[in-house]
Amino acid sequence: MTKIVNTKNAEHYNWGQRAHGWHLLKLDELSVIEESIPPNGFEERHYHEVSQQFFYVLSGKAHMDINNEQLLLSSGDGCHVPANVPHQLMNKSTKTLRFLVVSQPKSHGDRINA
Numbered sequence: 001m002t003k004i005v006n007t008k009n010a011e012h013y014n015w016g017q018r019a020h021g022w023h024l025l026k027l028d029e030l031s032v033i034e035e036s037i038p039p040n041g042f043e044e045r046h047y048h049e050v051s052q053q054f055f056y057v058l059s060g061k062a063h064m065d066i067n068n069e070q071l072l073l074s075s076g077d078g079c080h081v082p083a084n085v086p087h088q089l090m091n092k093s094t095k096t097l098r099f100l101v102v103s104q105p106k107s108h109g110d111r112i113n114a
Helices: none
Strands: 009-013 019-026 031-037 054-057 061-066 067-072 078-081 087-090 097-104
Touching: 054 061, 054 067, 061 078, 061 097, 067 078
Parallel strands: none
Antiparallel strands: 009 019, 019 031, 031 097, 054 078, 054 097, 061 067, 061 087
16 A cells, blocks of 8 residues: 655654654665755764665755865755765754655665765
């Protein structure tokens, strides 16, 4: 049976300082997560040995450092991060950042802080 999934009924988790994530799709071979980062929030610089990821901004602005290249993503923008590439996502704005991160295969358990 097909199920409608959203942030109200998806598995939720907290991370970092006041950041949130919702597992919209949680399979070993594919993961889709919606995340929310408050102003001035960020994740630690890291990479994944196996997983590739695609980040897509729903609202707000994401500052991405991908292998020491700086990108600014706005609502409707996305970027691909191949496996083994160090990256860091930051919210340097005064508004909450909402984005999707799609990982293939899942990235949980495949994270190495850089």
